[in-house]
Amino acid sequence: MKYVPTHKRVVRGKRIHETVEERHSKLELEKRTPELSIERVEAEFLVPTIEIFVETEQVRRLKDRVKLWIKVGYPPHIVGPTGCGKTTLAMQVARELGRPTVWINGDEQMTTTDLIGGYSEMEAESVRDRFVHNVMLAKDRTKFTWVDNPLTLACKYGYTLVYNEFSRAKPEANNVLLSVLEENILELPTMFGDERYIKVHPDFTAIFTSNSIEYAGVHKPQDALLDRMVDIYMDYYDxxxxxxxxxxxxxxxxxxxxxxxxxxxxxxxxxxxxxxxxxxxxxxxxxxxxxxxxxxxxxxxxxxxxxxxxxxxxxxxxxxxxxxxxxxxxxxxxxx
Missing domain, CATH: 1.10.8 (Helicase, Ruva Protein; domain 3)
Incomplete structure (x- = not known):
């Protein structure tokens, strides 16, 4: 006896199981997710792209020294004359760490806000509700939106911070780094409550570059901060x-x-x-x-x-x- 359906069957809801093709596509996307995340973050913060990196024995030794101190837990501070390749070296090391990189350039006008972020906009909201015909409920609320800058992002999510021209910023702008490098705590002075303090992510890494002190526009960083770094002096290559x-x-x-x-x-x-x-x-x-x-x-x-x-x-x-x-x-x- 053969069963002949008289009504078209309607399937509601969605499938529970994935096809083989869907599963393979999902696995491939999972493999590429860290790479895609790196590309997104670095594009958002206009991180310079190092198209060409020449590695000789001398370059390799310098690069290995930078990586050594990162592994030990101290941020490297690459110091050397202008045009000798400090920034290229720092960016190459950051790339090889395999995590998103955020970038900031020091200058005379830099403030702590440029490092940690601040309130970028104010949103005002008003509610007028006549829930009873002769009574009106009025409520006004002002909301401020906080925007993270590179140091805060790196501390929150374990990104690599490349602070280029570190010594061109005035020492007081960099005071916020003291607690980051010593206590692994980032303080956001203009925030309130439990959002004022951020526990630094264990994958957080910072690489600093500076010109030698003889150059114009260079400030001597505070000793307390230099004590928490490892200075790697770099000269011109052979x-x-x-x-x-x-x-x-x-x-x-x-x-x-x-x-x-x-x-x-x-x-x-x-x-x-x-x-x-x-x-x-x-x-x-x-x-x-x-x-x-x-x-x-x-x-x-x-x-x-x-x-x-x-x-x-x-x-x-x-x-x-x-x-x-x-x-x-x-x-x-x-x-x-």
């Missing part, structure tokens, strides 16, 4: 490392890259600390030369002057530095 970095960023042929690096390094030895050109200057020179369709001796001198004759106070200094550059180019390039 000749071979700089050549590889320049080639990676510009595609300059090896022999030409060597000439540029050699010329800049000679000039570096003849100038006082704040005026020494860094690896960044070598990259800029190569980019300028690459952009020209061939160049004469005068063009070569002009490119070098444009990049290296910076931080000049008066015309007399420009003439002196120009003569020094021409002398070095003659030594490096010959009469060609």
């Amino acid at each position: 000749f071979d490392t700089e050549v590889k970095i320049v080639q990676a960023h510009t595609g300059m042929p090896l022999q030409e890259a060597k000439k540029v690096v050699k010329a800049v390094r000679i000039l570096r030895e003849k100038l006082p600390e704040p005026h020494k050109p860094g690896t960044r200057a070598e990259i800029m020179i190569c980019q300028g030369l690459n952009a020209m369709d061939g160049y004469s001796k005068e063009d070569l001198e002009q490119i070098y002057m444009d990049i290296l004759a910076t931080k000049i106070g008066e015309p007399k200094e420009l003439l002196k530095k120009g003569g020094l550059i021409r002398e070095i180019l003659s030594e490096t390039y010959g009469d060609a």
Whole structure:
């Protein structure tokens, strides 16, 4: 006997079980969730992307030192001359930690609010209710919206904070870091009640970078804060490392890259600390030369002057530095 349904069956609700395809898609998404989270956070806070990172033995040793102190539990403070690669090193270490990175740049005008956040808007709400025809209930409420800034986000969720140009901020702006690094507590001075204190997430990491104290616009951080960090002093990379970095960023042929690096390094030895050109200057020179369709001796001198004759106070200094550059180019390039 065969059963023939007379009514179309209606299925209500949703399926309890997943198909094999749905299960595989879900597992794939779970694998990518940390990566997607990192991309979302870093895009929101405009974290610089390190497209090119050249790793030689010297770079690897520096990177391993930074990672060592992070593992021990002390924030590394990378100190060195401008243009030597401090920020690139810090960002590469942050990337390899595998957690979202938030970024902040120190400057003269920075305040504690720039680090922790503050109230960004006020919302006013009014209620008028005539629940009895001759009685009106009136209620006004004002609500303030708090917005977290990089330090608070990093402390709450275990992100990596890269504080670039740390020593350019005034010491009083950084006082809030004392309790974070010592007691693992972040205090939000303008908050109230139990929201005033945040327990620092165990995965929280901070990496600081600063120019040497000889540079203009640099403030000496308070000793109490420096005692809670590990200073890693970084100098310019060696000749071979700089050549590889320049080639990676510009595609300059090896022999030409060597000439540029050699010329800049000679000039570096003849100038006082704040005026020494860094690896960044070598990259800029190569980019300028690459952009020209061939160049004469005068063009070569002009490119070098444009990049290296910076931080000049008066015309007399420009003439002196120009003569020094021409002398070095003659030594490096010959009469060609």
